[in-house]
Amino acid sequence: xxxxxxxxxxxxxxxxxxxxxxxxxxxxxxxxxxxxxxxxxxxxxxxxxxxxxxxxxxxxxxxxxxxxxxxxxxxxxxxxxxxxxxxxxxxxxxxxxxxxxxxxxxxxxxxxxxxxxxxxxxxxxxxxxxxxxxxxxxxxxxxxxxxxxxxxxxxx
Numbered sequence: 001x002x003x004x005x006x007x008x009x010x011x012x013x014x015x016x017x018x019x020x021x022x023x024x025x026x027x028x029x030x031x032x033x034x035x036x037x038x039x040x041x042x043x044x045x046x047x048x049x050x051x052x053x054x055x056x057x058x059x060x061x062x063x064x065x066x067x068x069x070x071x072x073x074x075x076x077x078x079x080x081x082x083x084x085x086x087x088x089x090x091x092x093x094x095x096x097x098x099x100x101x102x103x104x105x106x107x108x109x110x111x112x113x114x115x116x117x118x119x120x121x122x123x124x125x126x127x128x129x130x131x132x133x134x135x136x137x138x139x140x141x142x143x144x145x146x147x148x149x150x151x152x153x154x155x156x
Contacts, residue, residue: 003105004096008151011072014105019071022046022064023145025111025137026075026095031057032137034145035068040153043145045138054098062102073104076111076144083110109148111140 003014018038025032031049036042046068049060065073075096078088096106 002100002103004093004100004108005106006077006108008107008148011105011107012152015072017071020069021072021074021145021149022068022070023074023109023141023148024061024076025141025144026092027051027137030137031061032139032141033061033064034138034142035070036145036149038071040149043142043149045142048138054095058099061099065102065104071104073099073102073106074109074145074148075099075106076140077108078111107148109144109151111144 003010005011018040020038021036021040023034023036023043025034029051031051032045033047033049034043035046036044047064049057051057064070073096075092077092078086080086093108096108099106
């Protein structure tokens with residue numbers, strides 16, 4: 001079922017049996033990917049795609065989704081601090097719109113502070129700049145996905 005929403009209840013209603021979700025942190029250079037279990041308990045960082053042409057990126061995402069038997073997509077929505085949209089949020093919405101033909105419901109999830117939180121954690125772990133650069137996007141995707149699944153199971 002194709003659905004693009006910011007409404008967690010509408011998204012959850014599309015997936016009454018649960019199922020594995022993929023989380024995405026869409027940047028200008030990379031797309032961080034994360035996965036959660038089919039009961040929506042825990043998100044884990046999975047992979048980073050180096051961005052190229054959208055068609056190539058979409059093929060890689062579709063293959064990963066099929067391989068992992070994903071049932072729904074969560075994409076980070078970069079909002080301004082006051083909750084309003086930004087040029088980056090418009091870019092994320094367009095990216096999500098272009099994935100609708102994969103036939104999976106898509107939830108846009110507020111990602112404010114995700115990259116900063118992950119970077120802070122990596123700094124506290126004394127990760128080198130090179131190591132942070134490799135990890136930050138898929139860890140941010142995991143942070144976004146964990147927030148979304150926590151929101152999805154709240155009130156069940």
